[in-house]
Amino acid sequence: MRRVEHVMGFPVSLRVDDEDVPERAADAVFAWLREVDARFSPFREDSEVCRLDRGEPLEISADLREVLGLCEEYRAATGGAFDARLPGRGLDPCAVVKGWSVQRAAGLLAAAGARRFCLNAGGDVVTAGGPWRVGVRHPEDAGRLCAVLAVTDAAVATSARYERGDHILDGRTGRPATGLLSLTVVAPTLTEADAAATAAFALGREGVAWAAARPDCEVFAVDADRKVLRSPGLPVA
Template sequence: MGFPVSLRVDDEDVPETSADAVFAWLNEVDVRFSPFKPDSEVSRLDRGELAAKDLSADLTEVLDLCERYRVATGGAFDVRLPGRGLDPCAVVKGWSVQRAAELLTAAGARRFCLNAGGDVVASGGPWRVGVRHPEQADKLCVVLRLTDEAVATSARYERGDHIIDGRTGRPATGLLSLTVVAPTLTEADSVATAAFAMGAEGIEWACGQKGCEVFAVDAERRVFRTPGLPVAA
């Protein structure tokens, strides 16, 4: 899926095969949902080869989430941009990694940290998770203390202006980075991306999402954070 994945499990009695199951699942997701693979379910749907009734329950769930955030952001977040193919990756990443974390929990893991390209599911803990400074790669702008939570960041520093505001068709440039802490990575990643697509107004929107705590830096280098953000001492 184009990002590195690392896993740390501190429970001694969890079988090693549980880690194998995590990576097997993520590989399966890449094959099934990548818009860059011509035989994936997403690509076949985009070409009109599949009807809604033919879709897997997993893809139906992902597309429902995409539509939920499209409506909630007034179209700023949209996986069907004009002139581009269907690309639900912004939701698939967090959704699939959260599912992987649930596989670990089902296998008996209670204390683990699953990191997917900087987006993290933390179980047990507390875990200290650093958020990269949006303009200085060797610095952190905040360190979070997570226990049974997830955190995701949307920013411009890794892939440039890659998040598009669906309302204008232009790159979203109102923010430098926006980090969301939520109960699941499905929520954290989706809210972070959707809010970033909204630009500066996305900060207030993200802060209003149930169960979400937010840390953001806008294009004017102003810092915003919610009172409940779990900052490490």
């Protein structure tokens, strides 16, 4: 099974190698991601996130409570470098929502019987089975890779400056985080990999050691001086 759709502002591609997984499993994945975009986008005025940020009376859903709890977990763990409520900006939990929602989508596939699949959401990947080979883009040359990882039942996420410029801010200063060019995290889930990559990038150079110290996380990074840093257990292909 192969499927590609544009959801949540980026392409999402799905590959399922099992022959007995019904097409409706893919339908459920993309329906869920569209639902997440409608409910949690900080760019949709009628989303639950925007309504909460405006102070409208509403009963916060269990899903949003979970997302906000994760945001607070990473804020506390980074001493405020990661923050979904930056000064002068509205509530923006996207750095958690993306990985969390795609990991939930992977759970839908597993529940439908998929045992070997790869779900790629804008370059962040969750896999089942394996090993899968996942390329890490060179931070200054889109046509080159600077590493290839071999992952099995794991997720890979990268935070970098090459697509959207200095869009990740250090919540402690409110200024762009510029200590790194890119940072990739390999973790058991995309919830952890994606949020940890963003949080570590916000921390700057110290974020490499911070992410590598998290349970079951491995790190590949290129700092602003073009120095490559990697944790000892990084699963290089």
